[in-house]
Amino acid sequence: MSGVRHLYVHLPFCAHRCGYCDFVTVVGRGDQHGAYVGAVLAELELHRDVLDERLDTIFLGGGTPTFTEPDALARLLAGLPAAEEITAEANPETVTAELAERLRAGGVTRVSLGAQSFEPRLLDVLERSASPDDVRRAVSTLRAAGVDNVSLDLVYGIPGQSVVDLESDLAEALALGPEHLSCYELEAKPGTRFTRAHGAELDRQADAMEGYFERVVETLTGAGYRWYETANFCRDGERDLRAKHNLGYWRGRDYLGIGIGAVSTVSGLRRRNLPALPRYLAALAAGEEPPCELEPIDVETRAREVLMLGLRLDEPLVLSDVTDAVDEEELERLVALGLVELTANGRGPELRLTDRGRYLGGAVTAQLMA
Amino acid sequence: MEQDRIRNFAIIAHIDHGKSTLADRILELTGAVSEREMREQLLDSMELERERGITIKAQAVRVAWKGHQLNLIDTPGHVDFTYEVSRSLQACEGALLVVDAAQGIEAQTLANAYLAIDGGLEIVPAANKIDLPQADPDGAARELGDLLGEEPERVLRISAKTGIGVPDVLDAIVERIPPPQGERDAPARALVFDSSYDQYRGVVAFVRVVDGSFSTREPLRAMAQGTEFDAEEIGVMSPARTPVESLSAGEVGYVVTGLKDVSRLRVGDTLTSRRRPAREPLPGYQDVKPMVFAGIFPTDSDDYPELRDALERLKLNDASLSYEPETSQALGFGFRCGFLGLLHMEIVRERLEREFDLDLLITAPNVAYRATTRTGEAVEVHNPAEMPRELEQVEEPYVKASVIVPKQYVGAVMELANERRGTFDHMEYLSEDRVLLLYELPLGEIVLDFYDQLKSRTRGYASFDYDLAGFRPGDLTRVDILVAGEQVDALSLIIHRDAAYDRGRQLVERLREEIPRQMIDVPVQAAIGSRVIARETIKARRKDVLAKCYGGDITRKRKLLEKQKKGKKRMKQVGSVEVPQEAFLAVLNLDSDRKRS
Numbered sequence: 001m002s003g004v005r006h007l008y009v010h011l012p013f014c015a016h017r018c019g020y021c022d023f024v025t026v027v028g029r030g031d032q033h034g035a036y037v038g039a040v041l042a043e044l045e046l047h048r049d050v051l052d053e054r055l056d057t058i059f060l061g062g063g064t065p066t067f068t069e070p071d072a073l074a075r076l077l078a079g080l081p082a083a084e085e086i087t088a089e090a091n092p093e094t095v096t097a098e099l100a101e102r103l104r105a106g107g108v109t110r111v112s113l114g115a116q117s118f119e120p121r122l123l124d125v126l127e128r129s130a131s132p133d134d135v136r137r138a139v140s141t142l143r144a145a146g147v148d149n150v151s152l153d154l155v156y157g158i159p160g161q162s163v164v165d166l167e168s169d170l171a172e173a174l175a176l177g178p179e180h181l182s183c184y185e186l187e188a189k190p191g192t193r194f195t196r197a198h199g200a201e202l203d204r205q206a207d208a209m210e211g212y213f214e215r216v217v218e219t220l221t222g223a224g225y226r227w228y229e230t231a232n233f234c235r236d237g238e239r240d241l242r243a244k245h246n247l248g249y250w251r252g253r254d255y256l257g258i259g260i261g262a263v264s265t266v267s268g269l270r271r272r273n274l275p276a277l278p279r280y281l282a283a284l285a286a287g288e289e290p291p292c293e294l295e296p297i298d299v300e301t302r303a304r305e306v307l308m309l310g311l312r313l314d315e316p317l318v319l320s321d322v323t324d325a326v327d328e329e330e331l332e333r334l335v336a337l338g339l340v341e342l343t344a345n346g347r348g349p350e351l352r353l354t355d356r357g358r359y360l361g362g363a364v365t366a367q368l369m370a
Numbered sequence: 371m372e373q374d375r376i377r378n379f380a381i382i383a384h385i386d387h388g389k390s391t392l393a394d395r396i397l398e399l400t401g402a403v404s405e406r407e408m409r410e411q412l413l414d415s416m417e418l419e420r421e422r423g424i425t426i427k428a429q430a431v432r433v434a435w436k437g438h439q440l441n442l443i444d445t446p447g448h449v450d451f452t453y454e455v456s457r458s459l460q461a462c463e464g465a466l467l468v469v470d471a472a473q474g475i476e477a478q479t480l481a482n483a484y485l486a487i488d489g490g491l492e493i494v495p496a497a498n499k500i501d502l503p504q505a506d507p508d509g510a511a512r513e514l515g516d517l518l519g520e521e522p523e524r525v526l527r528i529s530a531k532t533g534i535g536v537p538d539v540l541d542a543i544v545e546r547i548p549p550p551q552g553e554r555d556a557p558a559r560a561l562v563f564d565s566s567y568d569q570y571r572g573v574v575a576f577v578r579v580v581d582g583s584f585s586t587r588e589p590l591r592a593m594a595q596g597t598e599f600d601a602e603e604i605g606v607m608s609p610a611r612t613p614v615e616s617l618s619a620g621e622v623g624y625v626v627t628g629l630k631d632v633s634r635l636r637v638g639d640t641l642t643s644r645r646r647p648a649r650e651p652l653p654g655y656q657d658v659k660p661m662v663f664a665g666i667f668p669t670d671s672d673d674y675p676e677l678r679d680a681l682e683r684l685k686l687n688d689a690s691l692s693y694e695p696e697t698s699q700a701l702g703f704g705f706r707c708g709f710l711g712l713l714h715m716e717i718v719r720e721r722l723e724r725e726f727d728l729d730l731l732i733t734a735p736n737v738a739y740r741a742t743t744r745t746g747e748a749v750e751v752h753n754p755a756e757m758p759r760e761l762e763q764v765e766e767p768y769v770k771a772s773v774i775v776p777k778q779y780v781g782a783v784m785e786l787a788n789e790r791r792g793t794f795d796h797m798e799y800l801s802e803d804r805v806l807l808l809y810e811l812p813l814g815e816i817v818l819d820f821y822d823q824l825k826s827r828t829r830g831y832a833s834f835d836y837d838l839a840g841f842r843p844g845d846l847t848r849v850d851i852l853v854a855g856e857q858v859d860a861l862s863l864i865i866h867r868d869a870a871y872d873r874g875r876q877l878v879e880r881l882r883e884e885i886p887r888q889m890i891d892v893p894v895q896a897a898i899g900s901r902v903i904a905r906e907t908i909k910a911r912r913k914d915v916l917a918k919c920y921g922g923d924i925t926r927k928r929k930l931l932e933k934q935k936k937g938k939k940r941m942k943q944v945g946s947v948e949v950p951q952e953a954f955l956a957v958l959n960l961d962s963d964r965k966r967s
Contacts, residue, residue: 008921184917213913230915249921263922270925295925305928312919333946337890360889363914366934367889 003052004266006248010259012063018127019194024261024275025063033069039284041079043258050266055083057245066090077106085109085244092130095138100145110149111142118172119165122158139176151180156212158186159198166212170219179241181233183216230312230361250313252306270295300324308365316350327370339364371439373620374549378441380458383468384476388498392530393444399536400433402608430576430622432606435540441622456485461563461578464492464547471497471505475513476833477772492547493518496526552619557648558582560641567686573629583618589644593651597634602626632686660692660708661767662735662817663752667704669729674703680726700860700944706753712817733860737814740765740841755859757848764846767813769836777803779828786823790815849874852895856945874904882906884953892947
């Protein structure tokens with residue numbers, strides 16, 4: 001049996017926690033970055049046996065990986081195995097020529113920049129510290145350092161964002177010629193500081209913003225990008241510019257996650273490291289596995305996940321891989337409604353969502369699930 | 371007891387004129403119940419009755435007064451239950467007619483008085499509530515005198531609340547009401563005028579013995595149905611069940627039958643002894659035909675068997691309730707139930723929900739229709755969705771409605787009656803300022819909210835009663851509601867052609883508001899035959915995605931979808947559209963909402 005070929009590394013440190021963020025983050029603590037990297041590498045060692053000799057992808061996510069103290073970051077990169085694709089998330093304001101060089105030297109092949117918006121007013125709402133110029137500068141700095149795979153994250157549905165704002169954000173992003181774009185609708189989680197501050201405004205705008213998703217898709221596909229996943233787009237061409245690490249998730253591959261809050265799914269067992277930093281550091285300092293939650297993923301559950309994840313992609317899903325997870329009657333109905341497409345080829349029947357089905361992907365999937 | 375010392379009587383009155391209070395006072399005064407034991411309105415044993423202040427089920431109580439045995443048979447006091455009143459009266463020789471002295475004669479006073487007169491009963495009139503400052507005992511006595519052709523002086527003046535005049539009432543019962551005239555030595559015959567179901571002892575029949583006598587453990591037969599059983603216990607209500615050795619001609623009591631199957635003994639049947647059976651049964655009751663129908667469905671389809679059992683139980687105490695299985699595409703398996711009227715329907719629904727703990731969905735009520743198809747076939751239709759489309763003619767039930775109001779509200783009543791396709795019959799002054807109006811109205815126009823409207827437009831002063839007056843042709847049409855091109859059977863209705871467009875419009879608008887947006891555009895239409903008379907579109911949702919989904923999110927997102935999926939299972943499927951039950955409920959409540967606003 002071949003080993004796990006996808007590795008996720010969580011780097012939780014941030015200069016500031018943005019109001020809408022729901023990731024595991026730790027603000028500041030510059031003095032602990034080194035210790036954390038040491039612990040992460042120790043955790044990697046503990047799991048080394050499940051990893052394949054050759055990794056396909058590594059993803060450094062956060063937090064703000066590039067906020068990690070430079071020497072510690074360099075030490076981490078040096079300690080990671082080689083992989084075909086190594087992605088690092090970065091906040092634009094952290095990208096300097098020096099950092100770009102360090103990333104390159106550390107083997108990073110792809111940088112994902114959290115641009116979010118190009119409208120200062122909206123960046124303020126999101127509590128982002130990067131300015132639009134920081135984003136532009138970051139892209140050119142990365143280019144200069146030879147990073148030929150840059151992804152930009154955009155957020156839409158920001159309180160106060162008009163259609164004109166949205167279009168201008170998309171145009172600004174396109175002008176930078178990124179290889180890849182991730183566009184997320186803002187999620188205002190109930191009970192968060194952000195929702196308390198902006199929930200009412202979001203409710204008021206809900207109707208107006210209903211068409212934003214379509215507009216994002218239309219604009220980006222119109223500009224020659226491939227809508228390969230619900231929220232992800234890549235430049236269409238000879239090079240396959242899809243995020244290979246994330247494709248691993250969406251295709252239902254096993255993956256190992258290390259660092260606080262990181263999640264792994266290996267051989268039917270899902271493990272989630274607890275988010276508390278001190279306990280994580282203490283456990284690994286003692287040579288023990290960090291505290292975690294375990295969730296066995298049985299075959300049926302896994303099939304439902306494969307269905308849920310696979311339908312996010314523009315490539316078809318082999319029906320026989322998810323038969324148990326699919327409600328046959330609903331499938332028929334959804335096909336009749338023009339939301340799901342059934343095709344056949346050598347591998348037997350395959351299904352995928354139609355474009356309209358993809359706009360309603362969540363509801364369609366819920367419907368389709370047995 | 372000798373028959374000449376027995377008096378069987380009922381109390382009849384308009385709702386709230388004090389019938390139950392008088393019954394309570396009689397029980398107290400005769401020592402049947404001590405004051406301490408006295409609960410308000412003891413005779414109304416059902417929780418619901420006490421709460422609503424109305425009597426639904428007749429009950430019989432034996433009391434003693436000056437060497438006489440008095441059997442008080444209580445009667446319901448609402449327009450829907452005229453039939454039960456007439457049933458109770460058949461077990462009596464006389465009736466106490468009670469009128470609120472502050473209100474005077476009301477519509478049900480008339481209806482009940484006529485029932486008693488038709489039954490050949492001796493009527494003892496009483497003006498009640500004379501202790502109230504606004505009471506007009508003389509006026510009430512004059513009205514009663516006019517109604518019964520008696521001297522106003524013969525009208526008793528009482529206050530059931532304070533007890534004033536109640537002994538006179540008991541004396542008058544003994545003096546004026548004739549004793550029963552049964553044949554003591556003839557083969558035994560008893561009329562079953564009511565029944566109830568005891569969880570442990572089975573069916574308990576309430577009987578009026580007409581001839582002969584019955585003893586405990588006597589082998590009995592119900593003559594109409596042929597059901598045979600032994601009298602496990604015979605007794606009287608005083609007011610608790612009290613066993614006695616025997617009941618003889620003229621007496622009123624109960625028989626514990628031990629029957630577990632409620633359908634085996636019908637109210638109206640005649641009991642006789644198998645040892646020496648009577649030849650002829652007593653005249654039974656006419657089966658009343660329910661005129662108001664509605665579908666009753668369990669909210670959770672798993673409750674269907676419970677609903678069926680519950681209806682069977684209710685039917686035992688309520689011969690006027692009818693039901694037959696109905697399958698609705700939109701609402702699943704349920705029953706089409708027939709009721710005497712709207713209050714009856716409400717009571718059945720509440721009893722099902724309270725006593726049987728069922729969650730129900732009830733369609734809008736409709737009346738019975740008689741349709742003649744183009745091929746000349748005649749059908750009686752109880753469900754609008756079953757109305758044939760190719761019709762020659764539809765007949766609907768009409769009623770003769772009597773309304774009594776202070777004269778300043780005559781205009782308001784006429785206006786309402788006109789809106790409801792009423793035909794004016796005649797009008798008379800009962801007193802200087804109280805008017806009786808008679809109208810003929812389609813029953814279909816009054817089943818929904820006529821009574822509420824009447825009350826609100828006359829500031830509560832109007833009283834109302836009606837009698838069925840046969841079927842008549844009407845310009846009626848069937849309106850269907852289609853969601854995504856599929857007819858929603860539960861929402862079909864039959865309505866006068868002039869009102870069809872408006873009602874169709876309201877229904878589709880309401881549905882558009884209530885049905886959540888779907889994954890596709892959903893047209894909602896009202897149609898007469900193939901002609902669409904109103905249309906709305908529920909616009910499709912434009913997006914419904916989980917924004918992001920990476921390694922760490924998978925469990926949470928999967929659970930979210932699983933939960934969403936579960937939620938959908940509670941929806942009712944209409945073609946390709948999922949409609950939450952609340953949407954149907956909201957639409958079924960359309961009328962009440964509309965009219966009240």
